[in-house]
Amino acid sequence: MLSKSVGIVVLTVWLYYRSVWPLVVLWPLGVWYYRGLESESMEIKKSEFLVQFKEAVQSMAASLHTGYSVENAVRETQKDMLLMYSKNEMICKELNFMVQQIQIKIPAEQIFEDFAKRVRLEDVRNFANVFAAAKRSGGDMIAIIQNTVNQIGDKIDVRREIDTILAAKRYEFKVMAVIPYVIIAYMLLSFPEFMDCLYGNMIGTGVMSVCLLVYLAAYAFGVRLVKIEV
Numbered sequence: 001m002l003s004k005s006v007g008i009v010v011l012t013v014w015l016y017y018r019s020v021w022p023l024v025v026l027w028p029l030g031v032w033y034y035r036g037l038e039s040e041s042m043e044i045k046k047s048e049f050l051v052q053f054k055e056a057v058q059s060m061a062a063s064l065h066t067g068y069s070v071e072n073a074v075r076e077t078q079k080d081m082l083l084m085y086s087k088n089e090m091i092c093k094e095l096n097f098m099v100q101q102i103q104i105k106i107p108a109e110q111i112f113e114d115f116a117k118r119v120r121l122e123d124v125r126n127f128a129n130v131f132a133a134a135k136r137s138g139g140d141m142i143a144i145i146q147n148t149v150n151q152i153g154d155k156i157d158v159r160r161e162i163d164t165i166l167a168a169k170r171y172e173f174k175v176m177a178v179i180p181y182v183i184i185a186y187m188l189l190s191f192p193e194f195m196d197c198l199y200g201n202m203i204g205t206g207v208m209s210v211c212l213l214v215y216l217a218a219y220a221f222g223v224r225l226v227k228i229e230v
Contacts, residue, residue, distance in 0.1 A: 004037065005030045005031075005033045005034035005037065006030055008029075008030065008033055009023065009026055009027065009029055009030035009033070010023075011181065012026065012029065012181075012212070013026055015181060015184045015185060015188070016184070016208045016209075016211070016212050017199065017205065017208060018199045018200075019199075019200075029216070036223065045090075046121065047156075047159065049090050049091065049119065049121070050121065050123060050152060050155070050156060051156060052081070052085065052089065052090070052091035053091060053119075053121075053123070053124060053152065054149055054152040054153060054156065055081070055084065055091075056077050056080075056081055056091055056095065057127070057145050057148050057149050057152075058149050059076065059077040059080040059081070060073045060074065060076075060077045060145055061142055061145040061146055061149065063076040063077065064141055064142050064145065065142055070108045070135070070141065071102045071108060074095065074098055074099060074102060074108070074111075075099055075102070077095060078092070078095040078096060078098070078099050081095055090119075094115060094118070094119065098111050098112075098115060101114070108131075108135060109128075109131065109132035109135045109136065110132075112127070112128040112131050112132065113128050113129075113132060115128065116128035116129075123148070123151065123152050123155070126148075127144075127145075127148045130144055130148075131144060131145075166226055169225075169226055170226045173222045173223075173225075173226050176222070177219055177222070180211075180215055
């Protein structure tokens with residue numbers, strides 16, 4: 001992601017200014033773009049983990065339904081997740097750590113509260129809070145877990161529907177974001193004498209700066225349009 005961000009800034013500076021000095025002013029552009037990529041990557045990882053968490057609590061509910069204690073249900077869930085995912089996946093690492101906590105006799109409600117603090121997801125935090133309250137008061141654990149599965153499943157379904165609807169728009173947005181760069185590059189290669197007046201002088205630099213600002217504003221607006229939180 002870092003190399004991509006640096007590449008975008010360098011390409012932007014070369015196409016819009018054909019000079020090195022604007023890098024001093026435009027380096028925040030690279031930081032902003034990098035943070036955008038990082039945020040997108042985090043959202044993807046969060047969505048993937050939510051699916052894994054749903055499957056984990058489903059496995060836990062099945063174990064509890066067959067008569068396992070909460071602690072043994074966590075152990076069985078860890079085994080099930082290792083059959084489905086690599087041991088390097090986040091859910092497998094978390095379950096492995098939870099099993100280690102069980103072995104040193106940490107209470108189950110404390111284990112789930114710590115788990116929620118580590119992953120920092122609203123659904124996991126809500127599950128941990130309700131689980132802890134039910135564990136202390138003797139509530140129906142299976143019903144609580146099944147309710148969590150249903151809520152997460154609904155959220156995943158809604159997100160998938162939104163992603164399906166927006167997929168074409170996101171692709172169009174990416175294409176439109178590249179077009180200004182393609183046009184400028186084409187003009188520089190095909191009609192260099194026509195473009196020369198836009199470089200190396202105050203008026204040309206001002207015109208290109210205005211064009212860049214308009215492009216950045218349109219890009220930021222487009223990012224907001226194709227990003228919907230669930």
